[in-house]
Amino acid sequence: MLTLLKMFVMRWGAWCLVVSLSGASLPVTLAPASDDDLVLDDSWARVPTGQTGYVTRAALAELPGARTVMDRIWPTAAAVEMTVVPLAEVIAALGPAAHADGLVLRCSDRWESWMPFDLIAERDPYLLVYYEGRSPRQGAGWPTFLGIEDLAPYYAFVSPTRHPDFIDQTDHGMISATQIVELGVAREATRYAPFHEGPLATxxxxxxxxxxxxxxxxxxxxxxxxxxxxxxxxxxxxxxxxHAQHNPDHFRNMVADPKQFYPETIMPRHPEFTDEHFAQLIAFLTATAE
Ligand code: HEC
Incomplete structure (x- = not known):
């Protein structure tokens, strides 16, 4: 019992040390060093309210947990050498606000993702820092995601080698995120409160x-x-x-196959949606209009 307790205390101590060390070794500035920096909103404890924080790519690569691995950028890609830093360590090094329980990833194409901390702890997603030793702007740059979209400036992903069965889709969308420019933290109940207020409460x-x-x-x-x-x-x-309320047929056609209306759209088809799915979406959107 005592030995166990001692081990626990030692581990806990070591963990605290890592966190405080990494906190100390990830400098946050309130002015950008270059436009290659990762941007932090003021939800972080280390960014004063109303200001913007910045960390450099080089500083991310110097975190104690950053490592150079042979891995695949997505399941069907070839294994290459990548320098990655666990997102969990970036969060610990930045010191999230005490109340936060998830990470917000904002992308240059206005895409936004929500990753609960417990999911991050479970699947240990990486932030890609260097691909074959390069930043996205050096030499041949970074490959494009499935030949469609840029990964740069930052890309977060769950290792397909370590988690071959991982399903990318969660209740709040996709775990992997391309074109990340900015990170924030929040409390899920607060962030999604507007989804549960007014007519949506019942x-x-x-x-x-x-x-x-x-x-x-x-x-x-x-x-x-x-x-x-x-x-x-x-x-x-x-x-x-x-659309949902007054033009439900068009809404359905649009969501099922948006490319018939917008051939170049990035909105995905939803061929698997049933009558039930459309009824659910229409009921929800109608309720938000009340
Ligand atoms: C990957 C991003 C993406 C996802 C996911 C997505 N959409 Fe879209 N959606 C778009 C874009 C972009 C447009 C605008 C069409 C365009 O110009 O490409 C659009 C347009 C629409 C429109 C038509 C609006 C108009 O002006 O006619 C509807 C309705 C719509 N989306 C519903 C949905 C619903 C419901 C879902 C979820 C089941 C969804 N979309 C998922 C990106 C997305």
């Missing part, structure tokens, strides 16, 4: 299921109530409400 089954579906499949690109979420679509929620 949603019935169908609309409540629609809320979960919207969070999982739409909110990275479409802001929900309270303008929470990503805005890649650049369509305010009111537009979705109007």
């Amino acid at each position: 949603l019935d089954g169908l609309a409540a299921q629609g809320r979960a579906l919207f969070l999982a499949r739409c909110n990275n690109c479409h802001q929900g109530p309270g303008e929470v979420g990503g805005n890649t679509s650049q369509r305010p929620l009111a537009i979705l409400q109007v």
Whole structure:
């Protein structure tokens, strides 16, 4: 018992040391060193309210937990040498606000992702810092994601080698995020409070299921109530409400196969959606309009 306790205390002590060391070794500045820096919003304890923080790529690569591994950038890619830093360590080194329980990743295309800390602890996603020793701007740069979109300036992903069965999709969208420019932290209950307020506080089954579906499949690109979420679509929620309420057939066709209306759109098809899924989404969007 005593030995166990001692081990625990030692481990805990070592862990605290790592955290405080890494905290000390990740300098945050309030002015950018270059436009290659990772941006921090003022939700971090180390960024004063109303200001913006910056960390350099080189500083991220110097965190004690940063390592150079042979891994694949997604399951079907070839293994290459990458310098990665666990996102958990970046968070610990930055010192999140005490109340926070998740990470917000904002991307240059206005895509926004939410990663609960417990999911980060479970799957240990990496932040890619150097690919074959290069930043995205050096030499041949970084590859594009499935030949479609840039990974740069920062890319977060779960190692397909370490977690071959990992499913990228969560209740709040995708875990991997390309084109990350800015990180923030928040408390889930606070961040998503507008999804549960006013008429949304008492949603019935169908609309409540629609809320979960919207969070999982739409909110990275479409802001929900309270303008929470990503805005890649650049369509305010009111537009979705109007379609859902007054033009449900078009809403359905659009969500099932957006490329028939916008051939170049990045909005994915949803061929697997059933009548039930559409009824849920329409019930939820109608409720948000009340
Ligand atoms: C990867 C990003 C992305 C995801 C995920 C996504 N959308 Fe979109 N959506 C867009 C973009 C971008 C547009 C605007 C069309 C364009 O110009 O490409 C759009 C347009 C729309 C429109 C039409 C608005 C109009 O002006 O006619 C509807 C309705 C819509 N989305 C609903 C949804 C719903 C519901 C979901 C979830 C099931 C969803 N979208 C998921 C990116 C996305």
